[in-house]
Amino acid sequence: MPFASVCLPCLLRTSNIAEQARLPPTEDQLNKAADKAQAKADRAAAKEAAKVERKCQRDEKENEYAQTELKFLKELKSSVKAHARSATFACGGCVPFKTKGVADQQDAGNAIDAIQIRFGENGRGVVLSLPQDSASMGELNALVDECQPASFGRGNEEVHDEDYRKAGKLDRSAFATTFCPYEAGIIDVVSQLLVPQTKQDLHHCSIKAELYKLNVYSAPSGKFKAHVDTPRSETQIGSLVVSLPVDHEGGQLAVRNADKELVFDWSSSVNKADGKKAGASIKWAAFYSDCEHEVYEVTSGHRITLTYNLFVTRKCSVLKVFITLDDSINQGGLGHLAGSPSALEPKHLPLYDTLKTALASPGFLRHGKYPIPSQLTSIILTSTTPGRVLAIWLNHSYAHTNKHLNFLPSSLKGADMSLYETAHALGLWCKLGPIITTDWGYDDESSHRLASKFLGFNECNNGSGNLDPEGGEGFGYALPEGMVTWINPFPKKTQGRAGGDVEAGAKQSKEAQMAYMTYGNEPGIDIWYSRAVMLIRVPPFRLRGSEHPEQFWSGIRNDWAEDDEYDVYDDFEDYEDYHGYT
Numbered sequence: 001m002p003f004a005s006v007c008l009p010c011l012l013r014t015s016n017i018a019e020q021a022r023l024p025p026t027e028d029q030l031n032k033a034a035d036k037a038q039a040k041a042d043r044a045a046a047k048e049a050a051k052v053e054r055k056c057q058r059d060e061k062e063n064e065y066a067q068t069e070l071k072f073l074k075e076l077k078s079s080v081k082a083h084a085r086s087a088t089f090a091c092g093g094c095v096p097f098k099t100k101g102v103a104d105q106q107d108a109g110n111a112i113d114a115i116q117i118r119f120g121e122n123g124r125g126v127v128l129s130l131p132q133d134s135a136s137m138g139e140l141n142a143l144v145d146e147c148q149p150a151s152f153g154r155g156n157e158e159v160h161d162e163d164y165r166k167a168g169k170l171d172r173s174a175f176a177t178t179f180c181p182y183e184a185g186i187i188d189v190v191s192q193l194l195v196p197q198t199k200q201d202l203h204h205c206s207i208k209a210e211l212y213k214l215n216v217y218s219a220p221s222g223k224f225k226a227h228v229d230t231p232r233s234e235t236q237i238g239s240l241v242v243s244l245p246v247d248h249e250g251g252q253l254a255v256r257n258a259d260k261e262l263v264f265d266w267s268s269s270v271n272k273a274d275g276k277k278a279g280a281s282i283k284w285a286a287f288y289s290d291c292e293h294e295v296y297e298v299t300s301g302h303r304i305t306l307t308y309n310l311f312v313t314r315k316c317s318v319l320k321v322f323i324t325l326d327d328s329i330n331q332g333g334l335g336h337l338a339g340s341p342s343a344l345e346p347k348h349l350p351l352y353d354t355l356k357t358a359l360a361s362p363g364f365l366r367h368g369k370y371p372i373p374s375q376l377t378s379i380i381l382t383s384t385t386p387g388r389v390l391a392i393w394l395n396h397s398y399a400h401t402n403k404h405l406n407f408l409p410s411s412l413k414g415a416d417m418s419l420y421e422t423a424h425a426l427g428l429w430c431k432l433g434p435i436i437t438t439d440w441g442y443d444d445e446s447s448h449r450l451a452s453k454f455l456g457f458n459e460c461n462n463g464s465g466n467l468d469p470e471g472g473e474g475f476g477y478a479l480p481e482g483m484v485t486w487i488n489p490f491p492k493k494t495q496g497r498a499g500g501d502v503e504a505g506a507k508q509s510k511e512a513q514m515a516y517m518t519y520g521n522e523p524g525i526d527i528w529y530s531r532a533v534m535l536i537r538v539p540p541f542r543l544r545g546s547e548h549p550e551q552f553w554s555g556i557r558n559d560w561a562e563d564d565e566y567d568v569y570d571d572f573e574d575y576e577d578y579h580g581y582t
């Protein structure tokens, strides 16, 4: 290898560099380095400051969203409560008799002819004409004598107990009457008040009234303590009581729903005191059959009533689109007195505005997502994080059998139907179903399971009298924290009057699905009342009004990765950054 290739000047230069390297840096060099370091620190500080600033802004925004969300949820809760409180659960009226010899009668619109009641064995039949005159006392007494003691249902047993029910009854096969509640216009009124049509016309409906019994409550002490009418089919929606024009005092009918009570007093003295209605008339009351009611003691005379079971005959119209094209069609039919337009217009309900305003806010139900990756769960969801599905206990209970699925939404009652229609009018998807509360933790929302169908007692009774949905298959799924936001508390059982011995509702505390049937007007006939909930799916903010999920729970229960949309934040990194998750 030729050494001569390394020349002397080069060697000198190399040693010079080495020497220079050992020399202290010049001031200039030092300044440059310091400037560089400072610039770097400044950049880091600025970045950090920007990050802090961003975090502050987001904190502020988040705080603002949380406050608005809280405000909206509060408003929604009180709106749902007010809606339930103001809803009709019973109605009543009076139908005058035509007066003999008066051609142009007042109230001729619905005044009716005198009515006849025929009863008694073949060949020995008696006719009682009402309103009665003094000559008909014999027939009236014969009717009272003809009656059998009325029983009632305690669980599955038929009971005669005059402390609970003291009345006489005729089954519908034992009498006939010329009175017809359709002709008297009663069914029209009841249809309009208890099963109103809606502008959306989701359900065409009418009511079928079926004569059930004639009852006589006589002084002293004729009565029927608090009970709920035993449902005779899944489509039974209510009961109608028609009081015949026979003098009596006392025997008021009290009907209750939640914490409200309506009392119908048909005593002769009350009737006479009301000058306008002084003439003899038929009085009537109708109510949803899951409402607790009682007849107070009759203190004089005989209180004679005809009872009818009311069934809803709604059609969920497949032809809805065509029907709604012509609004005039919506104005006819039962429930539309004198062609007047629909009584129920969801857009006029306060609830509609509350929900609509909430939906227009990006902060409303922004975090409700489930399930989410486990490492994020504790960061994103807290026990107070509102889920994106609103859950509302329905105001009424619904009749069902073991075999048949429920008839919801077609048999929804009053407040529940208008709630459903409101959500529909806002384009929201509603799901109706029974909720079963598991034994492990009543009152804890996480222990609620949405059952796939309504269940009968024997299907989920573990022998102890409590429901045991865990012991069986197919009892639906739990509604975990973070998935749903409960809007109202579990409905309290109906309270009787102070000092009363109302047992209706006693089972409710343990069994969310099964409602009360301790005292019925007939022994249980394999049809039960159950509590139910309405779940309302609220789409992510950007998709409100345009979302078309395949299934109710799509993007909420199933797959986080498939649809990890954040409505408020620009992208997921931002979200992670904000929450300090890396």
Ligand SMILES: O=C(O)CCC(=O)C(=O)O
Pocket: 215, 224, 229, 241, 253, 293, 295, 305, 307, 521
């Ligand atoms: O006569 C009444 O007012 C009500 C009767 C009743 O509740 C019933 O028969 O179930």
Ligand SMILES: [Fe+2]
Pocket: 227, 228, 229, 239, 293, 521
């Ligand atoms: Fe009843």
